Amino acid sequence: xxxxxxxxxxxxxxxxxxxxxxxxxxxxxxxxxxxxxxxxxxxxxxxxxxxxxxxxxxxxxxxxxxxxxxxxxxxxxxxxxxxxxxxxxxxxxxxxxxxxxxxxxxxxxxxxxxxxxxxxxxxxxxxxxxxxxxxxxxxxxxxxxxxxxxxxxxxxxxxxxxxxxxxxxxxxxxxxxxxxxxxxxxxxxxxxxxxxxxxxxxxxxxxxxxxxxxxxxxxxxxxxxxxxxxxxxxxxxxxxxxxxxxxxxxxxxxxxxxxxxxxxxxxxxxxxxxxxxxxxxxxxxxxxxxxxxxxxxxxxxxxxxxxxxxxxxxxxxxxxxxxxxxxxxxxxxxxxxxxxxxxxxxxxxxxxxxxxxxxxxxxxxxxxxxxxxxxxxxxxxxxxxxxxxxxxxxxxxxxxxxxxxxxxxxxxxxxxxxxxxxxxxxxxxxxxxxxxxxxxxxxxxxxxxxxxxxxxxxxxxxxxxxxxxxxxxxxxxxxxxxxxxxxxxxxxxxxxxxxxxxxxxxxxxxxxxx
Amino acid sequence: xxxxxxxxxxxxxxxxxxxxxxxxxxxxxxxxxxxxxxxxxxxxxxxxxxxxxxxxxxxxxxxxxxxxxxxxxxxxxxxxxxxxxxxxxxxxxxxxxxxxxxxxxxxxxxxxxxxxxxxxxxxxxxxxxxxxxxxxxxxxxxxxxxxxxxxxxxxxxxxxxxxxxxxxxxxxxxxxxxxxxxxxxxxxxxxxxxxxxxxxxxxxxxxxxxxxxxxxxxxxxxxxxxxxxxxxxxxxxxxxxxxxxx
Numbered sequence: 001x002x003x004x005x006x007x008x009x010x011x012x013x014x015x016x017x018x019x020x021x022x023x024x025x026x027x028x029x030x031x032x033x034x035x036x037x038x039x040x041x042x043x044x045x046x047x048x049x050x051x052x053x054x055x056x057x058x059x060x061x062x063x064x065x066x067x068x069x070x071x072x073x074x075x076x077x078x079x080x081x082x083x084x085x086x087x088x089x090x091x092x093x094x095x096x097x098x099x100x101x102x103x104x105x106x107x108x109x110x111x112x113x114x115x116x117x118x119x120x121x122x123x124x125x126x127x128x129x130x131x132x133x134x135x136x137x138x139x140x141x142x143x144x145x146x147x148x149x150x151x152x153x154x155x156x157x158x159x160x161x162x163x164x165x166x167x168x169x170x171x172x173x174x175x176x177x178x179x180x181x182x183x184x185x186x187x188x189x190x191x192x193x194x195x196x197x198x199x200x201x202x203x204x205x206x207x208x209x210x211x212x213x214x215x216x217x218x219x220x221x222x223x224x225x226x227x228x229x230x231x232x233x234x235x236x237x238x239x240x241x242x243x244x245x246x247x248x249x250x251x252x253x254x255x256x257x258x259x260x261x262x263x264x265x266x267x268x269x270x271x272x273x274x275x276x277x278x279x280x281x282x283x284x285x286x287x288x289x290x291x292x293x294x295x296x297x298x299x300x301x302x303x304x305x306x307x308x309x310x311x312x313x314x315x316x317x318x319x320x321x322x323x324x325x326x327x328x329x330x331x332x333x334x335x336x337x338x339x340x341x342x343x344x345x346x347x348x349x350x351x352x353x354x355x356x357x358x359x360x361x362x363x364x365x366x367x368x369x370x371x372x373x374x375x376x377x378x379x380x381x382x383x384x385x386x387x388x389x390x391x392x393x394x395x396x397x398x399x400x401x402x403x404x405x406x407x408x409x410x411x412x413x414x415x416x417x418x419x420x421x422x423x424x425x426x427x428x429x430x431x432x433x434x435x436x437x438x439x440x441x442x443x444x445x446x447x448x449x450x451x452x453x454x455x456x457x458x459x460x461x462x463x464x465x466x467x468x469x470x471x472x473x474x475x476x477x478x479x480x481x482x483x484x485x486x487x488x489x490x491x492x493x494x495x496x497x498x499x500x501x502x503x504x505x506x507x508x509x510x511x512x513x514x
Numbered sequence: 515x516x517x518x519x520x521x522x523x524x525x526x527x528x529x530x531x532x533x534x535x536x537x538x539x540x541x542x543x544x545x546x547x548x549x550x551x552x553x554x555x556x557x558x559x560x561x562x563x564x565x566x567x568x569x570x571x572x573x574x575x576x577x578x579x580x581x582x583x584x585x586x587x588x589x590x591x592x593x594x595x596x597x598x599x600x601x602x603x604x605x606x607x608x609x610x611x612x613x614x615x616x617x618x619x620x621x622x623x624x625x626x627x628x629x630x631x632x633x634x635x636x637x638x639x640x641x642x643x644x645x646x647x648x649x650x651x652x653x654x655x656x657x658x659x660x661x662x663x664x665x666x667x668x669x670x671x672x673x674x675x676x677x678x679x680x681x682x683x684x685x686x687x688x689x690x691x692x693x694x695x696x697x698x699x700x701x702x703x704x705x706x707x708x709x710x711x712x713x714x715x716x717x718x719x720x721x722x723x724x725x726x727x728x729x730x731x732x733x734x735x736x737x738x739x740x741x742x743x744x745x746x747x748x749x750x751x752x753x754x755x756x757x758x759x760x
Binding site: 080081095097125130131132133154155156157 | 544562563564565584585586587588590592595733
């Protein structure tokens with residue numbers, strides 16, 4: 001039955017009441033339910049359900065709320081449950097099946113309403129001669145879209161479905177609809193489908209001027225900050241701040257690495273502003289990370305210690321609450337608002353050519369080659385001085401250089417052969433992740449020591465302090481293990497094949513400079 | 515997947531009414547539920563307005579690697595499916611007897627539903643036959659309605675002895691009182707005596723009430739059309755008591 005069209009559109013001249021009335025002469029049925037309906041589609045800010053081919057639909061009437069998880073391409077209900085209020089996170093769902101399925105896709109992301117339709121709902125049970133329901137029709141009218149009829153099949157009664165389809169197509173001249181309702185509604189309301197993505201999709205041409213490309217990159221990043229800013233203020237979920245910070249970090253990498261383009265005297269204030277933004281958001285993000293890792297922390301301990309860790313979670317939650325309140329004050333305050341406004345003005349206001357720095361008019365490909373090759377060589381130089389015993393600070397320095405190189409490569413990647421630069425990015429990402437893990441575990445270990453001290457002063461039971469000690473030891477063990485994977489990942493990154501690819505991609509246009 | 519046989523040696527003790535109502539409550543709770551009407555009389559299928567007919571008959575069911583899925587019918591209730599009865603089920607014993615390892619046949623057939631259903635109810639015909647043995651081999655729980663009378667006590671003992679003799683050690687035997695008439699002194703006396711003698715009896719007691727007979731008119735579970743009656747509440751209590759076991 002999978003290829004059989006099961007959804008039909010009601011033409012403008014046929015209301016659902018009229019349809020039901022006309023159906024009386026053709027079939028035996030009962031109207032099992034009929035009521036005004038508010039239909040709300042939920043997804044995460046980055047539409048994770050949609051990208052996993054799922055739709056979460058909450059149908060509310062005065063007396064009942066029914067939540068259905070459906071496949072977007074077939075009108076097939078995967079799961080359904082009655083619900084009074086929509087939970088925010090997958091973990092808050094009362095039904096284990098729903099919770100598990102949604103958690104797999106949504107992880108830490110909150111569910112948000114992405115589309116709402118008002119209308120009427122009717123459920124019609126089609127009966128056979130024994131008055132047994134052999135299939136159901138869900139008829140929905142919407143205020144802003146054409147109505148739809150959806151056939152709900154009942155196992156073992158396929159032949160009735162085919163007969164009904166014939167009736168709908170010949171007697172009522174109804175047309176089957178392929179387009180999912182959510183997509184149709186988004187098109188009708190000119191809403192972007194697919195939501196937010198933190199991935200940069202810049203389309204660059206080799207001959208573009210460097211200053212134009214810089215503006216394009218910065219404006220793109222500024223838009224991402226604007227899109228995620230309110231989610232940070234409202235503390236919807238941890239990923240808003242994460243994405244906000246990624247845009248800030250990329251901007252900072254641009255400001256520090258793409259030099260000699262804009263007038264030097266104008267850039268100082270922006271470098272300072274974005275550094276401040278990095279600073280005011282970093283503590284909050286750290287607490288988010290501790291809480292996101294909390295279950296993994298807990299599960300890494302022997303079972304007997306796990307519940308003793310609870311006061312740590314409470315401490316982190318209260319710190320998180322305060323940190324977000326402070327962040328909201330910053331993001332709604334004048335320093336941030338004025339800083340962003342000035343940055344936008346700067347990017348949107350043309351600058352006299354004579355005021356620009358020497359690299360402004362260079363073709364971007366030429367400029368990108370130079371910068372990428374230079375930063376790559378610096379990375380190799382720094383990495384040459386590192387071994388598994390090097391101090392954490394040296395590894396952190398290397399991580400920062402790797403990150404700068406990665407951001408630059410991501411900015412300029414459309415200037416280079418698609419697959420080669422992607423492979424190099426992947427290799428770079430691997431080494432960057434190892435370095436990141438070492439640094440994060442060190443920072444987390446130090447933070448845990450601070451939290452332990454705070455809890456000790458609050459007369460927290462000794463068992464909790466012991467559990468935290470065990471956790472600190474565990475993080476130290478993981479950090480040391482990660483250090484040993486560094487050598488291996490660096491060897492992969494710096495293998496001849498990759499060095500050759502870096503040289504061919506970036507050094508060919510910069511022979512005179514190298 | 516939990517397989518629950520609603521079974522008694524004696525007929526007319528409320529097996530089908532119990533299976534139908536518990537299966538409905540199971541589906542209502544969100545468990546994917548199947549009820550298999552094994553009785554040639556087809557009362558269970560009748561209650562769900564489903565024709566007691568299976569393509570290929572009982573013989574087809576028992577064929578090697580028979581696919582039972584295409585024989586299943588959805589009931590009018592979400593999450594509740596039925597494998598209908600067939601008049602040829604009256605020959606179940608004979609057909610089983612023709613097979614190698616006849617008592618293992620139902621267990622093997624039911625394996626195909628693993629992952630598809632959470633609970634399977636077997637609505638069994640009365641008697642103590644080869645089919646009964648196959649049912650008790652396939653099931654993990656045997657839920658047995660007992661009327662508080664001398665004859666019922668006798669069948670209860672017979673059933674326990676049968677389970678023991680066939681070494682069905684993993685089978686959980688769960689009796690409960692059915693068709694209880696509290697106006698009858700004999701029922702009250704037996705209730706007291708049985709409860710003392712058999713502590714394994716569940717506390718829920720299904721009354722002998724006319725509302726249960728209305729299921730034949732409404733053709734649906736009592737718990738679906740009138741959940742406030744004494745009998746419906748008794749089925750709900752019975753279902754609640756079964757939760758820890760399931």
